[in-house]
Amino acid sequence: MRAYVLIALWDARPGLGGYTVADAITFCFLSQAFIGPMQMFGGGLALSERIRTGDIAFDLVRPASLLAWAMADDLGRAAYLTLLRSVPPTLVGAFLFGIVAPAQPGFFALSFALGVSVSFAWRYLVALSACWIIDDKGTQTLSSVLTIFFSGMILPLTLFPGWLGTLANASPFAAMVQVPADIYLGARSAAGGLAFQAFWAAVLLGAGALLTRRARRKVVIQGG
Amino acid sequence: MVRAYVLLAWTWLRASAQYPASLVLLTLGSFVINGLDVAAIWVIFAHTRTLAGFTLPEVMFLYGTAGVSFALADLLFGNVERLSQHIRAGTFDTMLIRPVSPFVQMAADRFGPHRLGRVAQAVAVLAIALAQLAVPGSRAWMIPLMILCGTAIFAAVFALGGALQFLLTDAPEVANAFTYGGSQLTQYPLSVYGEQLVRGVTFVLPLAFVNWQPSLYVLDRDDPLGLPGWLRFASPVAALVLGGAAALAWRAGLRRYRSTGS
């Protein structure tokens, strides 16, 4: 459906945002394909449920790193969802709408993996925030709204005007959809895009590790 | 029916009023989240003057009328989509021992004013659109009628989705795809979509009558697909037909209800 809206827009303004109509359709299908692996609608982590039930205390006192464990779990699930939920619809899209082939397959694969990592780190932070906020429903909803809008899911960020565009393009959400899709389309230099993604992945994962340590201290002090 | 609905809704309203802070947050949240749809329209029109032949106020008019209809249907009947949860929890059984239609009980269950946030947001968009459009009084009479019919059509879609959950207890997403998909679909001029899709939502699942066809009359536009002109007055018929189909489907679903263990 969103593909139709974009087609109508690019019919009115060909070449908008540096994309052709085919590029825009491809973008649309890619963003749809990212929904599963990156859990664009939020959640996907068993973590928040475990925090709600208090089981998190067991996880935090285990000798293994909670962050690494949750990340391995999430990346595994992402790989599975990519094969199952992302590849088939994209192939159908390629067949029906004629989406373009990746300009730089190798860089795209790398960028996609980084996108999943950024998405995981963000969701991990949101889930962990429930240790301090009693009801995490609000933060979860807010997070998914921000993610959907500022990642480029609804509309490519290249269309966002002025300060809104600047803000959106600099946000970690851009690292989830906009940058991998641009690298796929060859609309952005791979090196710059990957560096941007790696920066956000490092920042968010670092914050995640820091927050995990604070959470552990909190749990230990409270005695679980 | 109406009396029982009002009673139950009032009860839930009082229950939710015990947590005013949460209520205000949810209402505001729903206002903002739905506002992002408008932000997307605004971004699109930052680049173009028309979308599939429609100007910004016209698209906002379509969005507003669809939004108000959907939000009202959601406010009044949206909770029916949680049927499968109630079936699995066994709480649907307890609704069946009351001398009130289970549909009314489902619809009124957890009736919450926070859904008003969505109504308010859609009304605001519609008001802005109308202020810019200057619709003549001779055609404006259609606007309340189309909102009424649109609400009825969406309510019927909610009921159909609920009825489907009697069969697909484990897959409520399938049913929800129709309600929320329908709401998304009607936010834009149908002329942006493929012709087959438009024919489908005109003659099969009549979502085109929520706002598209009557809006063509209000905005005094020709049908881009060249469908006959009388269709733009057919919304009440579509609402009645779909409502009847939904009632039959709900009854059929209830007969097939299998309850749960214990």
Next chain:
Amino acid sequence: MIKAEELGRTFKVRRAVVHAVRDLSFTVGPGEFVGCLGPNGAGKSTTIKMLTGILAPSAGRVVVAGLDPARKRKALARRIGVVFGQRTTLWWDLPLRDSFELIRLLYKVDRVRFRERLDELCAILDLGDFLKTPVRQLSLGQRMRGDMAAALLHDPDLLVLDEPTIGLDVVSKAGVREFLLRMNAERGTTVLLTTHDLGDIEKLCRRVLLIDHGRLAFDGSVAGLRALAPEETSIEDVVTRLYLSSTPAGSPRIRPLPPAGGPPSGMA
């Protein structure tokens, strides 16, 4: 009060047809106190659900209070009271008093009669202390008393209870039993209950229906039930023997489990 004729209900579970209840015929007269016994999965709850209009039977006929439950569900609901031991029929977030008031309005009970009835039930069930407490904060025993009051506010002719004493402590159990006997004796309310607690059967029921594999295995008095296995001393042993002997020797009694969330082959 209840007349069931060759009642049957089948469920399709993964294309296989499971008979939860079959060829069940019995009648219950006004003022009777009947207990329904049977192993887990025998079809007791399915039967109750067909009697109360929750499930439509797939075979046979049933008439309750002169009405066909599946067709006249709403009219029947005004004539009967239903209590589920395993889940409440009250509104979880509402104080008990508000739940009762809502029931008064939904069942269109006259205000004056409701007042009298509520006072009476409050006195017997000792509800006064927690009328203003939300249902979710009640203990199981308190909740059960609230549920029973709710089921009787509209003065039904028939009270149907599915495992009303499950999970209750001895004192609460005794209170529930005393209350049921009183309603039956003083008001002439017909009572039909299912249970796994043989104390319920011995202390309450003048008549027992034993359901097994969806069929009626026994219908008679408690003394008649004992007479089925005269060599056993306690009623527990009698029933244990009956349950164990209910399948041909050597074949396992265990039936395939239904998928999670799906319909079971019978109800506990």
